[in-house]
Amino acid sequence: MNFIQMLNAAWRRTDSMLCVGLDPEPARFPPPLTGRADTILEFCRAIVDATAPYACAFKPQIAYFSAYRAEAQLEKLIAYIHTQYPGVPVILDAKRGDIGSTAALYAREAFERYRADALTVNPYLGTDSIAPYFAHPDKGVIVLCRTSNEGGAEVQLQRAGNAYIYQIIAQRAVKQWNANGQLGLVMGATFPKDIAIVRRIAGDKVPLLIPGAGVQGGEIRAAVQAGCTRQGNGLLINASRAILYAGNDADFALAAARAAQRMRDTIRSHI
Numbered sequence: 001m002n003f004i005q006m007l008n009a010a011w012r013r014t015d016s017m018l019c020v021g022l023d024p025e026p027a028r029f030p031p032p033l034t035g036r037a038d039t040i041l042e043f044c045r046a047i048v049d050a051t052a053p054y055a056c057a058f059k060p061q062i063a064y065f066s067a068y069r070a071e072a073q074l075e076k077l078i079a080y081i082h083t084q085y086p087g088v089p090v091i092l093d094a095k096r097g098d099i100g101s102t103a104a105l106y107a108r109e110a111f112e113r114y115r116a117d118a119l120t121v122n123p124y125l126g127t128d129s130i131a132p133y134f135a136h137p138d139k140g141v142i143v144l145c146r147t148s149n150e151g152g153a154e155v156q157l158q159r160a161g162n163a164y165i166y167q168i169i170a171q172r173a174v175k176q177w178n179a180n181g182q183l184g185l186v187m188g189a190t191f192p193k194d195i196a197i198v199r200r201i202a203g204d205k206v207p208l209l210i211p212g213a214g215v216q217g218g219e220i221r222a223a224v225q226a227g228c229t230r231q232g233n234g235l236l237i238n239a240s241r242a243i244l245y246a247g248n249d250a251d252f253a254l255a256a257a258r259a260a261q262r263m264r265d266t267i268r269s270h271i
């Protein structure tokens with residue numbers, strides 16, 4: 001089963017378009033977890049177990065592991081999700097982008113070392129820099145298109161002919177890079193009008209990963225109405241801090257579960 005088939009099955013099975021972001025920050029962990037070995041893994045496993053009933057996917061951000069020399073814990077975490085929650089896609093958020101020879105190793109790192117089902121990539125270096133990820137036919141390649149941060153506009157809203165750069169990325173990704181049906185696009189929840197434009201460019205088969213709901217202020221209602229497909233799915237609406245740190249004491253996992261359930265229900269209510 002390839003990434004897109006896995007994601008479609010997960011949407012159907014869970015009736016959820018919530019993607020739980022795994023951005024562990026040890027300084028924010030509740031007291032029962034502080035100072036223990038493998039504390040990042042323990043925290044993330046507790047969050048995964050608590051939120052799995054409400055999530056269609058998980059998205060670990062690699063910097064939150066590598067900055068703490070916790071790459072081995074990231075490997076174990078992804079293996080844990082695959083074992084305990086088979087069929088739930090894991091998207092490694094690493095936003096890789098480099099020349100082809102180096103990109104080939106980034107692809108091996110994501111798909112062979114970490115066993116991620118999909119990877120976020122940066123298209124700034126063009127087609128030959130993106131090709132090595134698409135060479136893994138079962139894996140998803142989720143291309144940055146219109147990011148959730150304000151500063152993204154400095155590049156993504158430059159005009160080139162009749163279109164903005166982010167629209168050209170979407171067009172090229174759909175027409176040229178997606179020969180094998182592996183593509184997803186990152187579209188910030190903070191810019192719902194642009195989500196609607198990209199949904200029209202991409203059609204209903206390309207999933208949109210939507211970060212920026214929750215702490216960054218993106219509105220779930222607007223994102224769902226702009227990006228939902230005619231089949232009533234097509235989105236991975238990500239929330240990280242709003243779920244991970246919904247509580248800050250021994251009940252943190254329960255608080256995370258409640259936050260995830262609320263978000264899943266809010267997403268559902270706007271389809």
Ligand SMILES: O=c1ccn([C@@H]2O[C@H](COP(=O)(O)O)[C@@H](O)[C@H]2O)c(=O)[nH]1
Binds near residue numbers: 186213214242
């Ligand atoms: O445009 C983008 C692309 C990726 N991200 C990542 O998503 C999460 C958002 O975290 P929150 O706590 O829900 O704000 C984080 O891992 C970012 O690196 C993004 O925010 N925007």
